Amino acid sequence: MRAFEEFLNLESESQFENNSQNNSQDTLVKMMNSEASIHDLIYHHVSDTKMTYGQGIYLYDEEGNRYIDCAAATFNLSLGYGHPEVLQAVKEQADQLVHVTSSFQTNPINTVVRKLVELSPENLTRVHPKVSSGSVANEGAIKIAQHYTGKRDVISFFRSHLGQTMMMTSMSGNAFRKEPFPNLFPGSIQVPDPYCHRCFYKQKPKTCDFLCVERIHDFIEYGSSGSVACMIVEPISGNGGNIVPPPGYFQALKKLCDEKGIILIFDEIQTGIGRTGKMFAAEYFGVQPNIITAAKGLGGTGFQFAAILTEERLGGLDGHHHSFTYGSNVLAAAAAAKTLDIVSQPEFLKNVEIVGDYIMDRLRKMQERYTFISDVRGVGLMIGVEISDDEGNPDTDLTNYIAKIAMKHGLIIRTSRYGYGNVFKIRPPLTITLEESEQLCDQLEKVLTEVQ
Numbered sequence: 001m002r003a004f005e006e007f008l009n010l011e012s013e014s015q016f017e018n019n020s021q022n023n024s025q026d027t028l029v030k031m032m033n034s035e036a037s038i039h040d041l042i043y044h045h046v047s048d049t050k051m052t053y054g055q056g057i058y059l060y061d062e063e064g065n066r067y068i069d070c071a072a073a074t075f076n077l078s079l080g081y082g083h084p085e086v087l088q089a090v091k092e093q094a095d096q097l098v099h100v101t102s103s104f105q106t107n108p109i110n111t112v113v114r115k116l117v118e119l120s121p122e123n124l125t126r127v128h129p130k131v132s133s134g135s136v137a138n139e140g141a142i143k144i145a146q147h148y149t150g151k152r153d154v155i156s157f158f159r160s161h162l163g164q165t166m167m168m169t170s171m172s173g174n175a176f177r178k179e180p181f182p183n184l185f186p187g188s189i190q191v192p193d194p195y196c197h198r199c200f201y202k203q204k205p206k207t208c209d210f211l212c213v214e215r216i217h218d219f220i221e222y223g224s225s226g227s228v229a230c231m232i233v234e235p236i237s238g239n240g241g242n243i244v245p246p247p248g249y250f251q252a253l254k255k256l257c258d259e260k261g262i263i264l265i266f267d268e269i270q271t272g273i274g275r276t277g278k279m280f281a282a283e284y285f286g287v288q289p290n291i292i293t294a295a296k297g298l299g300g301t302g303f304q305f306a307a308i309l310t311e312e313r314l315g316g317l318d319g320h321h322h323s324f325t326y327g328s329n330v331l332a333a334a335a336a337a338k339t340l341d342i343v344s345q346p347e348f349l350k351n352v353e354i355v356g357d358y359i360m361d362r363l364r365k366m367q368e369r370y371t372f373i374s375d376v377r378g379v380g381l382m383i384g385v386e387i388s389d390d391e392g393n394p395d396t397d398l399t400n401y402i403a404k405i406a407m408k409h410g411l412i413i414r415t416s417r418y419g420y421g422n423v424f425k426i427r428p429p430l431t432i433t434l435e436e437s438e439q440l441c442d443q444l445e446k447v448l449t450e451v452q
């Protein structure tokens with residue numbers, strides 16, 4: 001209250017006379033807010049639950065409740081909360097050097113760059129590490145494609161989530177995400193995604209002959225400027241509904257891109273760094289995109305590191321065209337180097353496959369018992385569960401209700417408003433053990449029984 005009184009006293013002084021009425025009102029609100037609820041101060045809505053501690057797959061709130069985080073935070077904690085080896089690497093690096101301009105070399109950056117070249121598909125030989133988020137890595141990949149081809153337009157999928165900078169907003173998701181913004185990036189074309197469960201062209205995967213790829217010719221001919229630089233796709237859509245393309249789809253897509261001179265970019269910000277049981281989903285699908293972007297899981301236990309991996313011929317974009325202060329941060333690079341060491345171990349990736357198969361198997365059994373589960377799809381630990389009503393239509397309310405009840409049973413489950421918003425995701429840290437995944441499935445069964 002003292003601050004408020006001080007404000008009133010000051011306001012009577014002449015120094016405030018020139019302030020506009022709006023400014024005074026803003027200041028008044030500021031003073032009154034000094035004791036306000038945090039909900040009135042944080043711009044966005046936040047949950048009432050306050051988290052205080054995390055270890056492995058578990059997160060604890062201030063009341064000591066324990067949750068299994070089925071979303072690995074924002075699908076980024078590939079090694080879970082507080083991974084000791086990553087923390088140790090970061091602590092050791094912090095004693096040496098926390099940050100330096102990315103114009104200089106450092107050991108952690110050099111190590112990450114070498115490892116990324118070694119672990120990615122053979123055709124990718126260059127790494128651009130001067131980025132620190134997924135959105136900015138994707139923008140950089142598009143700039144590289146535009147710079148190389150001299151062309152402009154960008155094709156992405158319906159239901160994509162490629163990030164939330166203005167350029168990536170323009171190419172992502174549903175209309176409601178773009179609606180408030182008047183100046184979206186031009187030359188952005190969205191085409192139907194390989195969502196076989198609800199095929200846009202009403203086809204069946206066995207007989208469709210990839211009609212959705214064939215139709216992209218029409219989008220290029222009738223929907224583009226004729227100057228298409230690249231196509232940017234998530235190999236398995238993250239927020240859009242965990243859509244897993246059928247075998248052969250990416251081979252058909254790559255053929256089309258090659259024929260048209262279109263650079264194919266894989267956004268592996270969710271699927272990369274071991275999530276599918278392979279280092280990159282490109283390997284799982286047996287295709288070599290021209291560029292891969294990586295972020296999220298690269299930071300292992302929550303450090304912010306991102307990178308763009310390209311073919312040799314795509315080099316040439318100058319540093320000053322895409323370079324950010326916290327790109328190539330040395331501490332984050334130390335975390336990323338250690339993360340790549342751990343994830344690239346064959347037994348680590350094998351565990352992702354084994355545990356992923358176990359969870360998928362349990363979910364499919366649940367599908368037989370809970371009629372509202374209309375599809376279970378996934379690869380490795382990138383799993384989605386689609387919820388529908390009795391008529392088979394997307395049931396968004398029920399999906400959100402499941403996520404709400406899950407919290408009560410100690411499970412953090414994320415949904416998304418992308419697509420129909422009727423898919424909840426099971427994407428825990430990749431370190432999850434078979435025992436822990438059994439526990440996760442048992443708790444999920446309790447949730448579904450209550451919902452039923």
Ligand SMILES: Cc1ncc(COP(=O)(O)O)c(C=O)c1O
Nearest residue numbers: 133134135161162163238269270
């Ligand atoms: C597939 C995908 N691409 C890009 C992004 C954007 O990453 P960031 O939030 O780090 O900008 C996200 C984030 O959710 C994502 O899931």
